[in-house]
Amino acid sequence: MKTIAWxxxxxxxxxxxxxxxxxGYTVRGVDxxxxxxxxxxxxxxxxxxxxxxxxxxxxxxxxxxPTGSEVKEVLAGPNGVFANIDPGTVVIDCSTIGxxxxxxxxxxxxxxxxxxxxAPVSGGTEGAIAATLTFMVxxxxxxxxxxxALLSPLGAYVAHVGGPxxxxxxxxxxxxxxxxxxxxxxxxxxxxxxxxxxxxxxxEIAIRSTADNWTFRVWNPGVGVVxxxxxxxxxxxxxxxxxxxKDLTLAMDAGREVGTTIATAEAxxxxxxxxxxxxxxxxxxxxxxxxxxxxxxxxxxxxAIA
Ligand code: NAD
Numbered sequence: 402m403k404t405i406a407w408x409x410x411x412x413x414x415x416x417x418x419x420x421x422x423x424x425g426y427t428v429r430g431v432d433x434x435x436x437x438x439x440x441x442x443x444x445x446x447x448x449x450x451x452x453x454x455x456x457x458x459x460x461x462x463x464x465x466x467p468t469g470s471e472v473k474e475v476l477a478g479p480n481g482v483f484a485n486i487d488p489g490t491v492v493i494d495c496s497t498i499g500x501x502x503x504x505x506x507x508x509x510x511x512x513x514x515x516x517x518x519x520a521p522v523s524g525g526t527e528g529a530i531a532a533t534l535t536f537m538v539x540x541x542x543x544x545x546x547x548x549x550a551l552l553s554p555l556g557a558y559v560a561h562v563g564g565p566x567x568x569x570x571x572x573x574x575x576x577x578x579x580x581x582x583x584x585x586x587x588x589x590x591x592x593x594x595x596x597x598x599x600x601x602x603x604x605e606i607a608i609r610s611t612a613d614n615w616t617f618r619v620w621n622p623g624v625g626v627v628x629x630x631x632x633x634x635x636x637x638x639x640x641x642x643x644x645x646x647k648d649l650t651l652a653m654d655a656g657r658e659v660g661t662t663i664a665t666a667e668a669x670x671x672x673x674x675x676x677x678x679x680x681x682x683x684x685x686x687x688x689x690x691x692x693x694x695x696x697x698x699x700x701x702x703x704x705a706i707a
Pocket of ligand 1: 408409410411412413414431432433434437465466467468471474475495496497498522523524525526639640641644648
């Protein structure tokens with residue numbers, strides 16, 4: 402039986418590592434959060450106390466961590482993955498880390514003589530649980546077949562976007578659209594409520610109208626509108642507010658690097674920032690609607706757009 406290591410067993414990593422076990426792999430897991438380790442252990446993941454221990458003799462290592470800082474530490478740090486694997490092991494990072502961090506990691510992998518692919522995902526926790534994620538792979542052509550085979554138990558669509566950084570470029574652009582949609586859906590929901598609209602009735606109109614979008618359908622911000630959405634579960638994540646704010650920052654960084662204006666990302670980011678200051682950082686991103694109901698935050702929105 403082939404063994405893999407999975408580092409980062411949170412909202413996404415937990416169901417994804419479970420699918421790898423269902424596909425016949427033995428999975429060794431690492432996470433700094435004991436509760437995440439406990440949940441994964443209940444699925445059958447063999448919890449290890451260090452990255453070095455998890456990586457011994459494995460076919461592949463997956464990372465699903467919050468940001469580029471953690472991924473760089475876990476992969477390229479002195480006691481990290483690159484220092485502890487065999488040259489034939491494939492390393493796949495599925496986190497959303499942006500273009501600059503991907504560039505840095507491909508450089509570190511090259512220097513260490515390791516096989517590395519970035520493979521950020523889209524589809525949310527729903528897609529992770531259903532194994533219907535979309536993967537955006539950036540890696541050298543020589544590794545594409547092995548990377549695709551390793552990802553096949555997890556997704557419905559695995560795209561090799563191109564060489565190093567291309568996968569993160571696609572993900573950054575995707576999440577620019579998604580993040581702005583989440584913010585505008587929250588704004589629209591707050592406005593609809595103030596106007597006295599029935600949110601369920603409006604949902605039925607919108608999904609048949611020009612307002613329709615994936616986040617509105619699946620992550621609707623109105624309580625009870627979509628029973629499976631975080632809004633109907635006290636806004637428990639899902640996709641945390643601070644992670645969405647991070648993704649919009651990555652889009653803003655990318656825009657600056659190539660000289661493209663992305664003002665809607667800046668406006669959405671300012672709203673999320675204010676919501677985090679109001680205490681919403683670890684709630685689902687659609688909890689932004691709670692802050693948007695207060696006049697103070699409306700002021701922030703006006704300032705961001707001005
Ligand atoms: P999460 O916070 O639920 O999970 C991240 C896990 O990494 C946590 O369990 C945390 O304890 C662990 N961790 C942090 N630092 C670590 C370290 N140094 N070593 C080991 N473990 C460490 O986040 P998530 O929602 O699973 O998201 C993970 C990544 O996937 C992020 O980059 C996010 O942007 C991206 N993403 C999330 C979604 C979503 O809907 N949640 C969708 C697509 C992509």
